[in-house]
Amino acid sequence: MEKQVTIYDLARALNLSTATISRALDDSPLVKLRTREMIRAMAEKMGYRQNLIASNLRKQQSRTIGVLLHEVNSHFATSVLSGIEKITTKERYDILIAHSGEDGAREIANTRNLFNKRVDGLIVSLAMTTSSMDHFSPFFEQGIPVVFFDRIIKKMPCSKIVIDNLKAGYQATAHLLDQGYRRIAHITASLQRNVYEDRFKGYKKALADHRIPFVPELVETCSLNREDTLEALNKLLLQKPDAFFITNDFAAAVCMDALQQKGIRIPGDMGMIGFNNDILGSLISPKLSTIDYPGLLMGETAAQTLMEKIKTKKNGKAILESKNITIPSTLIIRESTGKKDRPGRSRKA
Amino acid sequence: MEKQVTIYDLARALNLSTATISRALDDSPLVKLRTREMIRAMAEKMGYRQNLIASNLRKQQSRTIGVLLHEVNSHFATSVLSGIEKITTKERYDILIAHSGEDGAREIANTRNLFNKRVDGLIVSLAMTTSSMDHFSPFFEQGIPVVFFDRIIKKMPCSKIVIDNLKAGYQATAHLLDQGYRRIAHITASLQRNVYEDRFKGYKKALADHRIPFVPELVETCSLNREDTLEALNKLLLQKPDAFFITNDFAAAVCMDALQQKGIRIPGDMGMIGFNNDILGSLISPKLSTIDYPGLLMGETAAQTLMEKIKTKKNGKAILESKNITIPSTLIIRESTGKKDRPGRSRKA
DNA sequence: AATAAAAATGAAATCGATTACATTTTGAAA
């Protein structure tokens, strides 16, 4: 349990000033090369380790960026995180991850904490129950860059990274229609959140374009966890749907399992399409059709956008132009959306 | 872009000293209640936010604990993280997550960085390729608590949280044997790592106890990602196994999918057991038998152990007794390990 | 060798909070 070695110790040992030590350790050309080498050697020998807390206080930065997430236990979330990390580590920034478990109050507490830790920037996907945006105002007031992704608020004046959820919802629904399904149920989450709202809009637009009436009873909203999803499923089954568009692959997998238990064949009796392109979908049977949502790219883009903002801020003027970036998403057709069987006929297994 | 409000600003505004302000904001009884309320109100009014960097520098702490992981994109990893978080947020600590992507060099860099950030403690699961332990010595020298979990080094003098991998490997293998399988292949990862080594030992012991000869050709080591797993699978198929014990559920799911493509029936023709109890296993078909590895509990236990160490350190004497905790694991029998078909007979689908 | 310019180094303020120690205020007892 030895005392920490500081630049004062190095200065004393070498009979130099802390200014020179500090500059040398930063590899500044202001210090003679020979001196620099001497200092490096002594730092190594004495086991010096820079105290980043002190450094950050003086430099008025933290070299840390905060990431506010609603959940981390999904393939999508971990993809986004690894995309973010890929960019930030390259720039030698750390990330502080805080997740709210979909709870707005925890999101507020986390936001506050990250501000107090003086993160240099923030990347956010909103919790399901967040309604007000007031907790972000300290960041805006201080000009600390914030980038939203996935779950955003459209009217916020800052950069946002999204996919075209309306189009994706449209594609998913249209594909089911093309395969002969007509009574398409939709399991989704809080329509307060843009992502679910837009997919829902796409769903309705596809129905309209195919001249299929929209039936409100075919839509259920839930938290998307296992129990709630099954509850929604059972409620919807009373409406005799012939296909499901489910806004999340995990929930879709849960439903497929339950439907197959009941002896319902997928596809054929029932079409099924998910959302996100979780690896899960390619391992279950039948393999799940879905919308590819490139989490890695989204994370990278969000981080890249944030890093640029941080840099322009450092170099003087804070040009706070907000970017709205739309990442491409793709319909992935696998097995669960095979053609619908004609009624009365039987299908080859 | 207003300037940050500091306690100096509050002190000036209220004609008090920074000492009083600081104490009041900490709710110290040294400050008269009325004054405290006044200060709180003014802080609120002026939009004061504590600068934790300054506070941490002075207090010689970071209220942050570092978590070194090899990967984060698995159900197990996210469970552990959420277990850790559950405990640490309760104690108002943040976690700084660094993952190495199984790369020893990155692990070293991450360890160094976390040290420089002066984390108050470290929770570690080693990367696949880590061999030396030298990068942890600054922590030991400074008496900063370190807790290892899952992938550990047995001889390290610090707390470790593990499951009984030998027993688990034994159970998995014995279960396959009980179901009538005899040529059991084993797909695993680097035997340098205790977890894989111990499971392998359990596998061999189970074989020995059932008087089945151990065949080295039935064991393959790989990274456990999709491609490598498939390669291992194909190599092993040449040895005509009748069951697989695969040390990871994701890899097991990949294999099951590939085997079923080839028309091999699971169970019956081939038994299959995984490891970890990833949710995945309950959604694929047949449902995967596995070993439940309680990640949440492991995370909680690791965090709890660490928090205790941090506390005893703060209260003076650093009693560095190392705990070795073994968490219970359970065999979960589902569908993929149904009885083996007798040769020559056919099984009902 | 004298001089100016460039290079290297140093002194001290600074970042924002905490806290040991000192001082003032308050209130109760004498």
Added chain:
DNA sequence: TTTCAAAATGTAATCGATTTCATTTTTATT
């Protein structure tokens, strides 16, 4: 009203690095 302990507040050092603004040393030029 005085006295003194307790309560409340203040002063200033401190955490460890960075950086502005000197100051000293070195090098090049005449």
